[in-house]
Amino acid sequence: MDYLILVNRFEPLPQGFEHNIRFKSVRGKLFEKQAGAALEGLLQAAENDNCGLEVISGYRSADYQQMLWEKEISKEMACGLDYQAAKEKCALTLALPGESEHQTGLAVDFGKKGDDDVSYDFIRSKQSVWLERSAHRFGFILRYPRLKEHITGIAFEPWHYRYVGVESACIIRENGICLEEFLDFYQDKYLDSTNKGI
Secondary structure (H helix, E strand, C coil): CCCCCCCCCCCCCCCCHHHHCCEEEECCEEEEHHHHHHHHHHHHHHHHCCCCEEEEECCCCHHHHHHHHHHHHHHHHHCCCCHHHHHHHHCCCCCCCCCCHHHHCCEEEEEECCCCCCCHHHHHCHHHHHHHHHHHHHCEEECCCCCCHHHHCCCCCCCEEEECCHHHHHHHHHHCCCHHHHHHHCHHHHCCCCCCCC
């Protein structure tokens, strides 16, 4: 598994990618095996710090991602937007099938203990603060940070974290960059790019 794989509207997943993922279940959600093991460590550390986290979302199949996309488009159109406007609005926070990090099994959406969906008020929670200070120690990064929307193409999502491995996560956090910037400027300089993990 390439833990630094870039997935977005310009870099979609290859057909059949999902068939090669080795899964691990964490709190009833599926994750790529190594990412899932790291996530278990992160969740335990958060509990130890009295900062319980809810795992809202993990792996999503292409079919499930399509269903979410259609549901959001319908919701926006019911609020009065035409199809094109609804599509543009949804694309700020939701990816089409094949363009979502959730299909890699490397992405996790977090919430506060007891939450059943993501929420923008998560940013004001102690859980969000804990993640920003600690997630890198387990190989996770805040994938869509504030003020990087022009690079990621996705609106700020304080709940969406992505497994990239500890070394990469530490470099990304220390330099205040997003994954795209890391891949463009830092990967070859600091990492053995042939080390793709298991």
